Amino acid sequence: MAVPTSSSVDLSAALVLGPTTVADWLVILPVAWCFAIGALLVMLRRAIGLQPIIAVAGLAGLVLIDALLLGHVAAKGPVTMVMGRWLPPFGIAFTVDLTGALFALVAAIVALAGGIFSLADINDSGRRYGFYPFLMLLMAGVSGAFLTGDVFNLYVWFEVLLISSFGLLVLGSEPEQIDGTVKYGFLNLVATTLFLVATGYLYAVFGTLNMADIARKAEGLRASAPLMTLTALYVLAFGMKAAAFPVNFWLPASYHTPRVVVSALFAGLLTKVGIYALIRVMVMLFPVEREELSFVMALAGALTMIIGVLGALAQTDFRRILGYLVVSGIGSMLAGIAVGGPGGIGGAIFYALHSMLVMTGLYFAAGIAARLGGDSSIATVSGLYRKNVGFAALTLMLCFAVSGLPPFSGFWPKVMLVKAALDIGAWWLAAVLLLAGFCTVIATGRLFLLAYWRDDADVAVETVRLPSAVLAPLAALSFLTLGIGLYPEPLLATIQSAAAGLAEPSAYLNSVFPAGGLR
Amino acid sequence: MEAWFALLVGIFFTVAVYLMLSKFIIRVLLGVAVLGNAVNLLIFTGGRLTRDVPPVIAGGAGALDGPAANALPQALILTAIVISFSFFAFLLVLAWRAYADLSTDNTDEMRVAEPVKEPMPPLGY
Numbered sequence: 001m002a003v004p005t006s007s008s009v010d011l012s013a014a015l016v017l018g019p020t021t022v023a024d025w026l027v028i029l030p031v032a033w034c035f036a037i038g039a040l041l042v043m044l045r046r047a048i049g050l051q052p053i054i055a056v057a058g059l060a061g062l063v064l065i066d067a068l069l070l071g072h073v074a075a076k077g078p079v080t081m082v083m084g085r086w087l088p089p090f091g092i093a094f095t096v097d098l099t100g101a102l103f104a105l106v107a108a109i110v111a112l113a114g115g116i117f118s119l120a121d122i123n124d125s126g127r128r129y130g131f132y133p134f135l136m137l138l139m140a141g142v143s144g145a146f147l148t149g150d151v152f153n154l155y156v157w158f159e160v161l162l163i164s165s166f167g168l169l170v171l172g173s174e175p176e177q178i179d180g181t182v183k184y185g186f187l188n189l190v191a192t193t194l195f196l197v198a199t200g201y202l203y204a205v206f207g208t209l210n211m212a213d214i215a216r217k218a219e220g221l222r223a224s225a226p227l228m229t230l231t232a233l234y235v236l237a238f239g240m241k242a243a244a245f246p247v248n249f250w251l252p253a254s255y256h257t258p259r260v261v262v263s264a265l266f267a268g269l270l271t272k273v274g275i276y277a278l279i280r281v282m283v284m285l286f287p288v289e290r291e292e293l294s295f296v297m298a299l300a301g302a303l304t305m306i307i308g309v310l311g312a313l314a315q316t317d318f319r320r321i322l323g324y325l326v327v328s329g330i331g332s333m334l335a336g337i338a339v340g341g342p343g344g345i346g347g348a349i350f351y352a353l354h355s356m357l358v359m360t361g362l363y364f365a366a367g368i369a370a371r372l373g374g375d376s377s378i379a380t381v382s383g384l385y386r387k388n389v390g391f392a393a394l395t396l397m398l399c400f401a402v403s404g405l406p407p408f409s410g411f412w413p414k415v416m417l418v419k420a421a422l423d424i425g426a427w428w429l430a431a432v433l434l435l436a437g438f439c440t441v442i443a444t445g446r447l448f449l450l451a452y453w454r455d456d457a458d459v460a461v462e463t464v465r466l467p468s469a470v471l472a473p474l475a476a477l478s479f480l481t482l483g484i485g486l487y488p489e490p491l492l493a494t495i496q497s498a499a500a501g502l503a504e505p506s507a508y509l510n511s512v513f514p515a516g517g518l519r
Numbered sequence: 520m521e522a523w524f525a526l527l528v529g530i531f532f533t534v535a536v537y538l539m540l541s542k543f544i545i546r547v548l549l550g551v552a553v554l555g556n557a558v559n560l561l562i563f564t565g566g567r568l569t570r571d572v573p574p575v576i577a578g579g580a581g582a583l584d585g586p587a588a589n590a591l592p593q594a595l596i597l598t599a600i601v602i603s604f605s606f607f608a609f610l611l612v613l614a615w616r617a618y619a620d621l622s623t624d625n626t627d628e629m630r631v632a633e634p635v636k637e638p639m640p641p642l643g644y
Contacts, residue, residue: 159602178617179631196558204565257632316640379641
């Protein structure tokens with residue numbers, strides 16, 4: 001910055017002087033909206049009859065806002081809003097590109113489904129202890145993580161969602177919940193601290209924390225700065241968040257302990273925030289380092305997939321099977337990041353979005369199965385098919401989707417990933433992807449066979465009607481995956497331009513530094 | 520100056536890792552507290568250490584003249600301190616509650632969520 005000679009400083013170099021338009025506000029609105037509704041719910045914490053109404057309405061509003069934001073970004077390209085009008089790299093920027101907007105929209109849909117499901121799952125004591133405020137603040141953290149354009153800010157949003165997730169996880173105070181929360185809490189705190197360590201080094205190397213600024217400075221610093229160390233630290237920190245092998249064991253230890261709707265939301269949202277951050281850092285900020293680390297990433301991805309499906313095959317509890325399936329899905333996304341290119345990155349994004357919808361739906365199914373069967377162990381639960389045929393059909397759809405069978409949403413990302421792996425000659429990775437899919441079919445097939453088809457011969461099974469508050473979100477998610485599977489073209493086109501925007505972030509940079517920037 | 524701080528940060532990390540490898544929650548908790556401070560010192564060192572003037576622009580001038588302390592790492596640390604303190608408080612209460620409910624603070628014995636002797640999954644109909 002030029003040193004001014006007099007006291008009159010040229011403010012246009014550091015501040016946005018024009019008025020803030022309505023479209024600018026849309027960038028920050030998902031986070032501000034969640035905080036506002038969350039604060040309102042905290043104030044009304046005694047009105048437990050009112051809480052679910054406000055929360056579900058708030059989440060529906062969030063879906064609407066995120067849909068508008070995605071439309072805006074798809075039409076105009078990446079958009080940036082800076083806090084307090086300070087231009088980057090001084091001010092904190094919220095920058096939304098297609099990837100962030102897509103993730104935010106799917107997260108909002110998942111949260112809305114969870115909000116509706118919670119009407120029948122969260123009892124009065126859960127409401128009194130603040131399920132709904134925690135849910136809104138969790139969504140504030142998740143949306144913030146998807147939309148921010150600043151690395152330290154990303155750390156802060158991780159912490160916001162982490163502290164809300166602690167609150168949700170321990171809600172109910174059963175002994176196994178406390179045990180699960182101890183493991184989840186300490187290990188996730190270590191992961192976020194590692195993230196903070198990496199961010200400290202990042203600041204020491206670059207002197208800036210704005211993602212766009214880092215992306216354009218990385219090329220010049222590659223010869224002198226330890227960027228590989230930085231990238232490896234980020235891989236470890238985000239890998240731990242996403243539950244990648246060998247740092248995945250906190251997930252199956254804790255995800256089956258809380259209320260069903262909490263497990264469902266965690267499976268849909270939290271690990272995918274880690275994957276999103278990994279994609280953002282590896283693909284946009286440090287593409288050369290991603291190339292060099294690709295074999296290690298591919299190996300970690302392959303092992304994550306294998307460990308995940310083997311764990312799922314070895315479990316008896318419905319929800320613990322699902323916990324391992326979440327881990328196995330993370331392996332596929334890591335494989336996509338390792339392979340790179342439009343097919344790999346696009347496949348990873350597609351798989352993440354599909355997994356958000358499907359895993360949430362499957363946890364809902366686990367909750368309903370436990371409600372119908374009286375237990376969550378597939379060794380004792382039986383005859384669910386005859387108790388409620390519609391529910392069994394919806395579960396079967398989700399089982400097909402998670403296994404990657406057509407015509408459901410899991411099929412297309414799997415095809416993209418296998419093709420991308422074969423294109424770069426990584427036939428073993430393609431083989432592992434297919435093998436993991438095959439083992440997932442066995443795991444979900446075993447689940448369906450034992451819990452749904454097996455009948456106790458001497459017990460008369462009656463059909464049970466389910467409340468629509470639990471069936472409607474399950475049906476919505478199942479039909480959404482069917483819709484994506486049957487007509488993937490619009491989503492696929494959006495994902496491909498999102499992946500292209502990550503690989504070639506000039507539009508992202510232009511949105512943060514419209515006039516080429518200061519330096 | 521940076522070299523000495525780097526050494527100090529290294530010692531903090533060593534202590535933190537050693538404590539967190541313990542199977543007793545209370546030691547892990549102390550490790551977490553030390554770890555938070557190690558990271559804060561790391562960010563502080565990452566912002567370059569100087570013994571120069573505070574970053575205050577004199578009246579009438581438009582910019583700083585000469586080197587001054589870097590204010591940004593201090594802002595980052597302030598945020599990190601607030602966050603790590605709140606987490607420490609939460610985990611402390613959680614550890615106390617775990618001790619009260621499970622009557623142990625040994626993580627080896629805390630196997631409620633993942634019981635040690637689990638039956639085999641059903642192998643057939």
